[in-house]
Amino acid sequence: MSVQDLGFLDEGERRILMFCGKGGTGKTTSSSLTAVHFALGGYRTLLISTDPAPSLSDILEIDVGGEITPIPDAPGLSAVELDYDLVVELWKERYGAEVYDLISSFLPVEEDIIEYIAGAPGIDQEFALGYLYDLYAGDDYDVIVWDTAPAGGTLALIKLQDTFYRHLGEAARMYVRVRSALDALTRGTKKNPLKIIAKWKELSKNVLDMMKDETTQAIVVTNPEALCVAQTRRVVDDLEKFGLRVGGIVLNRVLTVEAADSPFNRSLREVQLKYIGEVNESYRGKLPIAQIPLMDFEVKGVEALKKLEKVLFSSTA
Structure with a gap:
């Protein structure tokens, strides 16, 4: 395998x-051409974006949106973009009743508390991982290619999941300490809050296990520039x-020797x-390092992705 290929x-x-990587480095291009590659290889492949400003629809030239959408020109490939509004609606549909049961077991609240909590910072990120876990645990796809949010958002997402898991443990212990008093106030109402907390904690653990499983790999996309390499x-x-x-x-947008045909390009x-x-110097011998050259055509549409895929996966074709 040459250093240039994927x-x-x-x-x-x-x-x-x-x-993963800094915004604007080419994560969507890299993830999309990788998804096309695996679909061409006969794998049932899902391309999913959790970027707050997703662009799968633009690069695939098909309206993807929040529903899993088969890509006509790439048999075996489907794609989905999770945007904030969709994630919140899915969260309310799946967890809204449980949240209300839990909170109303010890506070006099109305069901509109669900809307308030659904708007809390981090809820959309938390559910995005839960959604991904359901796909991972299912049997519909062989490979899931995940176009993540820019680096800071992705790392915050992982950190939030770890924090959420630990806090659920504290919540259960706190509830046990005050359970006798709460039972006297809420006798015969709703579901057992401890069971709800335990269910959420199990899901959170499953998500963390998924993220740390050896079959999950983070591919860091960057450009050969000072700020990108530092990040x-x-x-x-x-x-x-x-x-x-x-x-x-993956080093993206690398100017080749052939393209360095002017004083400006040679300097670049x-x-x-x-x-x-x-x-x-930092990673050779530790991690594979690939390069995606700056192309002389616009990488947009499935056919353009297939063209680039032939170049970047040439050693495995």
């Missing part, structure tokens, strides 16, 4: 490939700190080579 993604067992180091460090497996680094290539060298 063939390393074909190695080993994989179930979730999550593409790449932080992203890799943070992912590893949380126990996630970093599967490789020299700058890029400096930062490519820094990435190689």
Whole structure:
């Protein structure tokens, strides 16, 4: 395998490939062409975006939206974009009644409390992971390619899940301490709050286990520029700190020797080579490093993705 290609993604067992990195580095392009690759290889593949400003519809040139949508020109590939409004509605549908049962077991509240909690910061992010887990636990897809939010949002999402899991343990212990008093006030009402908390904690643990499973790989996408490379180091460090497996680094928009055909482009290539060298120095021998060249055509539409896929997965074709 050459350093330029993405063939390393074909190695080993994989179930979730999550593409992470600074906003604007090309995560959507990288994740989309990878999803097309696996679909072409006969894998049932889902491309999912949790980016607050998703662009799968733009790059695939088909209205994806919040429903899982088959991609006509790529048999075996489906895609879905989870936006905030959709996630909140799904959250209310799945957990709204339980939230009301839990809170109303010890506070005199009306059902509109569900709307209030649904708007709380982090609820959309929390449910996005729960939605992903349902897909992971099911048997509809062989590979899930995840176009994540920009780096800070993705890391916050993982941190939130870990915090939520620990807080649910505290919530259960707190409820046990005050249960006798609450039972006297709420005798015969609603579901047992401890069972609800235990159910949520189990889901949270399942999500954390999914994220840390060896079949889940984080692929960090970056550009050969100072700010991007600096953030790449932080992203890799943070992912590893949380126990996630970093599967490789993708350097996107690399100017090739052939393209360095003017003084401007030659100067730009020299700058890029400096930062490519820094990435190689930090991670060569530790992580696979691939390069996606700056193309002379617009990567938009399934046919363009197939064209790029032939170049970037040439060693595994």
